[in-house]
Amino acid sequence: MAVYTDVSDEALEAFLSDYAIGNLVAFRGIAEGVENSNFQLRTTQGDFILTLYEKRVNAQELPWFLGLMQHLAGQGVSCPQPVASTAGQTLGTLAGRPAAITTFLPGVWPRKIRQEHCRPLGQALAQLHEAGRSYTPVRPNALGPDAWQPLLDSCRAGADAVHPGLLAELDAAFTHILPHWPGQGANPTLPHGQIHADLFPDNVFFLRKTVSGLIDFYFACTDFLAYDIAICLNAWCFEGDGSFNVTFGRQLVQGYESVRPLSAAERQALPVLARGAAMRFLLTRLYDWINTPADALVTPKDPLDYLKRLRFHLATETVDGYGF
Ligand SMILES: Nc1ncnc2c1ncn2[C@@H]1O[C@H](COP(=O)(O)OP(=O)(O)OP(=O)(O)O)[C@@H](O)[C@H]1O
């Protein structure tokens, strides 16, 4: 569940009095999600989402995220659009938390991923990248390669209890990722821009076979565009048993390239980017697995799903091994 903060009727009423979005008709907490508290608001003007940002989101970065969503929506991307108060502010305070109201997007996220989801996903990802080009503020990726070793260090004491030998395996995997990571800094070696960085199935809404909305931009950052593809390959293109679904991967990349063709350098970098993406989600899941109290409201996600993916990517040396 993800309603960490209770909102009283009086506090909500006072908060909404700063917005011109009609009169409140219904208000309910949304159980899904793990990071923030989300509520669905129905007013006489329609449906909205109210998000209270919890401790993992750095409040100082919220203007960057809200600005990105505003920008993307303005460029035609179907993403939550921050709603400004009558004073022109998109960020307020409710129940002691930073809070924002955004537009409500139609559709549902796919509980079972099918081939027909992957091509529209790739297209939507490339459209997001194109639309993000004109959003110039930079947010470095706080969960990029520099963060991985410290994350693993913070898990040293508990890692082998999660899976025997895990610590040594991840230490060894670093040597196949970090020295081969494409150059960053002032002159990045691959096309760079605004990426979603967490485009998992639960963040992509579909209506029939069409993408109707992309949500949850709170890991978005400025990084290699192809890294977002690598994240999606991990999140969408593996079976429950950990095997790679070549057809899903091919549909994803073909959909992406129908909007934004990849350069030869981006294609060649996909295997190392895919290893890095698997490592990133393995490590944050491992951290949560070890540090989430047994009586917590949320169930941590299994880090070992990403160990299987990482092993696949380590064994796949060139992009040809993915069958794109
Ligand atoms: N703009 C929106 N339109 C419709 N539904 C939304 C919208 N934003 C969020 N939701 C609903 O709220 C749920 C949780 O949202 P979200 O995934 O952003 O939560 P979170 O806790 O911030 O993120 P995480 O996925 O990282 O746990 C979604 O699955 C969806 O049902």
Ligand SMILES: N[C@@H](CCO)C(=O)O
């Ligand atoms: N998408 C992340 C969690 C929340 O961002 C994961 O599956 O590990």
